[in-house]
Amino acid sequence: MHDIQFNKAHHEMIGYPFTLTPPSSSEDSPQSFNMHSPNHYILPQPYIISATPQYEMSMTSMYNSEMKPPYLTIVEQPIDKFRFRYKSEMAGTHGSLTGINSDKTRKQTYPTVKLNNFFERDAIIRCSLYQNGSSDDRQPHAHRLIMKHGHEERDDPHDLLVTKDNGYEASFHSMGIIHTAKKHIVGELKRKKTLLKLEEVARLDKIKRNLSIKEEVEIGTSADEECKSINLNIVCLRFDAFRRENDILYPICKPIYSHAINNLKSALTGELKIVRMDHSSSPAKGNREIFMLVEKVTKKNIKIRFFELDEEENEMWSEYGKFNDLDVHHQYAIVFRTPPYKDLNIDEQKKVFIELERPSDGSRSEPREFTYIPSSQNYKTGMKRPRTSMYSSSEYSSSSLNSAEIPTTLEALQNGCEVTSADLHAALENIDSDEFRKIFYENYTEFNGLQTDCGRGLSKRAPNTEEDKDRIIVDRVVEEYQDFMKSKPKNDQILHMLQSLFTKYVNDAKENALHIVASEGNLKMLRYFLNIISIHKLYTILNLRNSNMETIAHLALQQSNVDVITTILKYQCDLSAKDINGNTPLHVAIIRNQSNIVIDTLLRSPYGTDLFINAENNDNFTALHMAIKMNKVKYVDLLYKYGVNVNLIDKKTGRNSLHIAIAEQATEIVKLLLEKTTIDILKEDFSGRSPLNMAKHLTQDKEPERIQIYNMIEKALKDRGIHTECVIKEEIESEEEMEVEMVECKFEKLAIDELETMYKNATSFTSLCLEKVSRILDVSQNWLPLADLLDLKHFVHTNMIAHSKSKSRELLQIAVKVTDLWTIRNFLDNLGESEAVTLIDNMVTSTKMET
DNA sequence: CGAAGCTTCCC
DNA sequence: CGGGAAGCTTC
Numbered sequence: 057m058h059d060i061q062f063n064k065a066h067h068e069m070i071g072y073p074f075t076l077t078p079p080s081s082s083e084d085s086p087q088s089f090n091m092h093s094p095n096h097y098i099l100p101q102p103y104i105i106s107a108t109p110q111y112e113m114s115m116t117s118m119y120n121s122e123m124k125p126p127y128l129t130i131v132e133q134p135i136d137k138f139r140f141r142y143k144s145e146m147a148g149t150h151g152s153l154t155g156i157n158s159d160k161t162r163k164q165t166y167p168t169v170k171l172n173n174f175f176e177r178d179a180i181i182r183c184s185l186y187q188n189g190s191s192d193d194r195q196p197h198a199h200r201l202i203m204k205h206g207h208e209e210r211d212d213p214h215d216l217l218v219t220k221d222n223g224y225e226a227s228f229h230s231m232g233i234i235h236t237a238k239k240h241i242v243g244e245l246k247r248k249k250t251l252l253k254l255e256e257v258a259r260l261d262k263i264k265r266n267l268s269i270k271e272e273v274e275i276g277t278s279a280d281e282e283c284k285s286i287n288l289n290i291v292c293l294r295f296d297a298f299r300r301e302n303d304i305l306y307p308i309c310k311p312i313y314s315h316a317i318n319n320l321k322s323a324l325t326g327e328l329k330i331v332r333m334d335h336s337s338s339p340a341k342g343n344r345e346i347f348m349l350v351e352k353v354t355k356k357n358i359k360i361r362f363f364e365l366d367e368e369e370n371e372m373w374s375e376y377g378k379f380n381d382l383d384v385h386h387q388y389a390i391v392f393r394t395p396p397y398k399d400l401n402i403d404e405q406k407k408v409f410i411e412l413e414r415p416s417d418g419s420r421s422e423p424r425e426f427t428y429i430p431s432s433q434n435y436k437t438g439m440k441r442p443r444t445s446m447y448s449s450s451e452y453s454s455s456s457l458n459s460a461e462i463p464t465t466l467e468a469l470q471n472g473c474e475v476t477s478a479d480l481h482a483a484l485e486n487i488d489s490d491e492f493r494k495i496f497y498e499n500y501t502e503f504n505g506l507q508t509d510c511g512r513g514l515s516k517r518a519p520n521t522e523e524d525k526d527r528i529i530v531d532r533v534v535e536e537y538q539d540f541m542k543s544k545p546k547n548d549q550i551l552h553m554l555q556s557l558f559t560k561y562v563n564d565a566k567e568n569a570l571h572i573v574a575s576e577g578n579l580k581m582l583r584y585f586l587n588i589i590s591i592h593k594l595y596t597i598l599n600l601r602n603s604n605m606e607t608i609a610h611l612a613l614q615q616s617n618v619d620v621i622t623t624i625l626k627y628q629c630d631l632s633a634k635d636i637n638g639n640t641p642l643h644v645a646i647i648r649n650q651s652n653i654v655i656d657t658l659l660r661s662p663y664g665t666d667l668f669i670n671a672e673n674n675d676n677f678t679a680l681h682m683a684i685k686m687n688k689v690k691y692v693d694l695l696y697k698y699g700v701n702v703n704l705i706d707k708k709t710g711r712n713s714l715h716i717a718i719a720e721q722a723t724e725i726v727k728l729l730l731e732k733t734t735i736d737i738l739k740e741d742f743s744g745r746s747p748l749n750m751a752k753h754l755t756q757d758k759e760p761e762r763i764q765i766y767n768m769i770e771k772a773l774k775d776r777g778i779h780t781e782c783v784i785k786e787e788i789e790s791e792e793e794m795e796v797e798m799v800e801c802k803f804e805k806l807a808i809d810e811l812e813t814m815y816k817n818a819t820s821f822t823s824l825c826l827e828k829v830s831r832i833l834d835v836s837q838n839w840l841p842l843a844d845l846l847d848l849k850h851f852v853h854t855n856m857i858a859h860s861k862s863k864s865r866e867l868l869q870i871a872v873k874v875t876d877l878w879t880i881r882n883f884l885d886n887l888g889e890s891e892a893v894t895l896i897d898n899m900v901t902s903t904k905m906e907t
Numbered sequence: 908c909g910a911a912g913c914t915t916c917c918c
Numbered sequence: 919c920g921g922g923a924a925g926c927t928t929c
Contacts, residue, residue, distance in 0.1 A: 139920080144915050150919055237914070323911085354911085387911075 124173045128181075128297055128312045131225060132157060132168040137327060139320040140199060140235040140289075149204070149817075153231040153317075164813050167231075167314065169295045171224040178847065179308055181226035182296040184213040185233065187286060188316040195282060196248040197291045198241040200234040206820035215298075217874040219847045226295075229816045229876070233291060233317070241286065245279035258304045289319040323352040323387060328412040328421035331743045336676045336707040337427040337638070340406075342396035346377075348389065350412060350421075355384035357416050360392055362426065364408040373398045373408070397428040405429055424742070425707050429674055432605045432636050522563070526572045529561045530581060533569040537588065550592055558597050566603040574608040574624060577617040586627060599630045607633045609641040613658075614648055621650070625657050632667040638674030646682045652690050659698040669700050676707040684716045689724040702733045710742035718751050718765060726765050730772040737773055748773065811897065815878040818900045825899040826868060829884075829892045833864035838887050845883045846871050 132155035141150060155165030171179055185201035186194045201212035209232075216226040236244045253271060258264040267275075293314040298305035318325035329351040338344040348360070360377035379392035397406060409423035540553050558568040565571075570589075573581040589597050599607050609629040612621045631641050639647070645655055659665055672678055680700050683691035692713075696702070702713045709715075714735045717725040729735045738746045745753070751766040821829070833839040843849050848870060871880050877896065884892050 142914055235914090 126174040126297065126309050127172050128295055128309060129170050129172060130168070130295070130312060130314060131170050132165050132227070134167040134293055134314050134317055136315060137318050137320045137325075138233060140233045140291075142235050142237065146202075146209070146232070146234065150232065152204070152229065153233065164816065166227045166229045166816070167293055168225060168227040169312070170226075171218055171297045171308070174224050174297075174308065176299070178217050178219045179224065180215045180298040180300060180305060181218050182213045182215045182294075182298060182305075183226075183228045183231075184294050184296075186292050186294040186313060187282075188290045188292040188313075194292075194294070194313065196245070196252065198236045198244045198248075198283065198286055199288070199291055200236060200244070201291075201293070202232050202234055203228070204230040204232070204817075204819060206818070206822075213296075217847075221845075221847060222875075222879075228293075230819060235288070235319070238288075241283045241288075242279050245282055245286075246275055249275045249279060255305065259306060262302075262304065264304070289322040289325040290316050292316050323354045324357070324416065325419075326352055328353070328358075328414060328419060329742075330410070330412060330421055330424050332710075333410075333424070333708045336410075336425065337429055337674050338394035338397075340397040340400050340402050340428050340430055342394045343378075344394045345391065346394060347391050350388060350390060352387045353384065353390070353412065353414075354387065355381045357414055358384065358390070359413040359415060360390065361411050361413045361420070362395055362408055363411070363423075364398075364406065377410075400431075402428065402430045424710075427672075427674075427676070427707075429638065432601075432603065525563050526567075526576075529563060530569045530572055532561050533557045534584075547592075551594055554588070554592060554594050554597065558600060562602075564603075566601075568600060568602075570597065570600070570608055571602050571606075571611055574620065575611040575615060577615050577620045579617065579620055579623065582620060582623060586623065590627070595628050598627055599633060601633070601635075605634065605636040607635075607641070609633065610635050610639070610644050613641050613644040613650060613654070618651065618654060621654055622657055625661075628663075631658070631661055631663075632671060634671070634673070638672065640668045640671045640673070640679070642668055642671075642679045643673050643677075643682060646679055646686065646688070646691055649686070652694060655691060655694050659694060665698050665700075669695065669698060670704055672704075672707075678704055680704070680713055681706055681716055684713055684722060684725055685720055687720055687722045687725065689722075689728060692725050692728055696728070696732060702729060702735045703739070705739075705741070710740070712736060712739050712741075712747070714747040714769075715739070715741055715745075715750055718747055718754065718769075721754075721761060721765070723761060723765055723768075727768060730768055737769060737776075811901075812878055814900050815876070815881065818877050820872050820877075821868065821896075822899055825895055826865060828895050830862045830865035830868060832889065832892045832895075833868075834862055836889065838884075838889055839864040839867050841887055842871075842880075842883055843867055845886070846875060846880070848874070 134153050135156050135158065138153055139150070153167065155167055158165045167183065169181055169183075171181060183201070185197045185199055187197045188194075201214070202209040203212075203214050214228060214231070216228070218224040218226050250267065250272070253267055253275060254264070257267065257271075294311050295314075296311045297308040299308050300306075320326055330348060331351060332349040334347040335344065338346075350358075360379070361374060362377065363374035364372045366372050375395035375398075377390075377392040377394060379390055383391045385391070397408075406428040408426050408428060410426040411423040412421035414420070536557060537553070540550075545553065558570060562568050563572070567575070570582075570585050572578075573585060589595065601607060602611075604610075607629060608624055609631060610633070612624040629641070634640055635644070642655075642658055645658055659669070670678055670680075673682075677685070678700075680692065680695050680702065681704075683695060705712050706716065711719070712735065714726065714729050714737065717729060730737075735747075737748055740746050741750075748769050751762070751769050754762045755766045833842065846867075848867065868880070877900065881893055881896050884896070
């Protein structure tokens with residue numbers, strides 16, 4: 057079946073019609089020779105831009121001038137990533153080259169082409185492996201495109217016969233790509249070029265002949281040249297259509313090429329993938345260091361791209377992460393710094409994406425979600441803070457001190473008196489220094505119009521402790537409020553006064569009187585303040601933040617007095633408020649290990665839990681994630697009862713709550729998640745591992761606890777009726793269980809689709825089966841109509857069949873070469889040869905079992 | 908010599 | 919059968 061091909065010169069001479077290659081048609085197009093499925097798609101009209109006289113001449117004998125010339129289209133492209141295997145690896149059967157629309161679990165497809173506008177009886181469609189490129193004179197590739205025919209494997213080119221019956225469509229099954237070793241590249245190129253040259257000269261001379269020395273030398277030098285530039289990690293398929301005359305193949309039309317097929321195993325063309333990150337968020341100003349694990353990359357050929365999409369999915373912004381060659385560790389990890397967001401003064405979190413990009417071919421990884429976080433002074437607090445005090449936030453320096461902002465009081469100090477920057481610097485470095493305190497308090501009191509001798513016996517001396525300072529603030533608020541009320545103010549004056557009291561008097565941590573009593577757990581004062589706020593309905597004060605962005609709810613949940621906590625929770629605090637770490641009060645409660653009653657109170661919010669129960673903190677953990685990491689079953693149960701979403705993933709690793717529970721070996725939580733919730737047991741994390749897979753992996757140390765976890769998951773899968781045959785087969789290693797699976801398979805009535813898939817792996821008869829089927833057909837004489845159906849009637853009259861003892865056997869042997877077993881099987885079915893069909897079915901399914 | 912690339916091997 | 923990795927070679 058080795059036929060010849062034309063080279064560039066001939067190519068130009070014939071002048072092929074321009075061919076259109078429409079996008080590969082939809083999934084429902086027929087993918088193989090199948091008599092029973094009609095063709096649904098609409099043929100594109102060829103668009104002829106040139107037709108040389110010679111071409112016209114050769115065609116007029118076949119077509120009248122009205123007819124359009126034939127052309128090839130790709131019905132199904134091959135997959136674009138495939139592992140090229142070395143010869144030494146071909147011992148077992150590995151995956152075959154499937155179609156781009158192939159679905160692992162459902163229907164397999166294969167590279168398929170169609171010869172259009174062709175009305176003769178048959179043609180030969182050839183598939184061979186070529187170097188990828190854009191020019192019209194592409195050269196054969198040094199790798200081998202092999203096709204499995206039973207146990208033997210054949211090299212390309214692969215020629216299939218197409219006829220009216222199969223819609224002039226050829227589908228190439230069971231192909232693999234063998235990676236030719238470096239040292240054999242030249243030899244392989246020469247071999248292929250020689251075969252093509254032989255075909256070419258035969259076509260020109262109309263007779264086969266050997267190559268001249270000159271021709272051989274030319275092949276040798278071009279092969280030597282090419283091996284220097286050949287890309288061993290990218291190939292493509294070339295399809296030709298031929299008409300056979302006197303055992304010489306003549307092209308019917310211009311060949312077409314598939315898109316590129318990349319070697320999945322190579323760092324140059326392999327799939328880019330972010331496997332894990334230690335953070336999935338960054339301050340808006342960027343420069344956060346992130347450790348990222350990736351699939352194999354080349355350090356000189358990789359970038360980390362950040363981008364943002366608007367609602368219509370248009371890219372609004374993009375920027376690259378910062379790193380150099382030395383930050384790429386062994387091709388599998390990158391340590392980089394985040395770029396600044398386009399707007400440094402965002403007042404809310406921004407969802408963006410992060411992905412890998414390979415400059416050499418422009419390919420990109422699947423993007424992962426990433427969050428930019430506003431700096432705390434820009435955070436939306438739900439209310440505008442009145443700027444009645446002497447210092448306004450606009451004066452805050454944007455110094456390099458990030459979270460530890462310069463306290464407002466210090467700022468005032470700097471503005472209000474003569475302090476050298478060196479003094480200030482020293483003060484900042486040693487905020488506890490006595491000298492600093494002295495300077496601070498002298499100015500502080502003066503600034504706020506307070507008399508140092510007022511208050512509670514702190515007169516004349518600077519307060520020594522934080523508590524002293526806090527005391528002053530609380531007392532001032534109480535005093536000023538009471539004094540003010542004596543003056544019988546109007547309502548709006550009171551509101552203004554209160555606002556002022558709770559924003560003007562703050563300590564180093566920007567904590568107002570309410571913050572102070574809440575964190576102290578001073579129930580009496582807390583009730584007093586809350587009562588005032590409640591009477592005047594000034595609820596915004598409840599949500600004021602300190603310098604850590606904490607509200608009173610955050611502060612309350614950090615300490616242990618349950619009465620304080622429940623008192624605060626009775627008021628309408630904003631429970632979705634996030635502190636500087638992105639934690640909501642719920643996060644804080646869980647981290648601080650509050651009692652179940654506290655958590656329950658928190659979740660029983662009259663406004664519902666929607667706004668905060670699933671909120672993520674800056675480490676991209678939800679409250680549920682935290683609860684699981686702390687192995688608190690009770691918390692998980694409570695969160696579940698209040699409607700938490702168990703399927704939210706940790707954006708750094710892609711793990712859902714079950715993954716996390718398994719990793720923490722939190723058996724009880726695993727049990728709860730499996731029994732009560734709709735947790736996704738098969739969800740794959742960024743490294744492609746499902747909880748099931750993860751649990752299985754961890755059982756290898758034979759620890760009973762882990763085995764128990766695995767068993768629970770397995771049972772849950774069965775209970776849910778998920779028959780993920782492939783998954784389960786992978787997971788189960790024990791021999792007996794494997795056998796059970798097999799037996800079940802055998803007794804199962806195979807669906808026709810599944811049967812067809814199995815047929816694709818079988819390409820020839822076993823001798824036993826061939827013998828039996830032949831005998832049946834010899835008796836029934838049905839081999840004759842079979843030959844008719846297969847369009848092989850002409851073979852019947854050849855000597856080979858006419859003089860054979862078993863005509864059926866000869867026919868079947870030819871048939872299996874020009875078409876496939878599945879077609880033959882279906883024709884036999886049509887002819888009512890059920891016994892023969894069963895025999896072939898059994899042969900195909902049992903071969904499958906053996907492998 | 909170490910890192911990356913190439914080939915073989917293994918479950 | 920897909921994935922991982924060991925053991926060579928090359929730079």
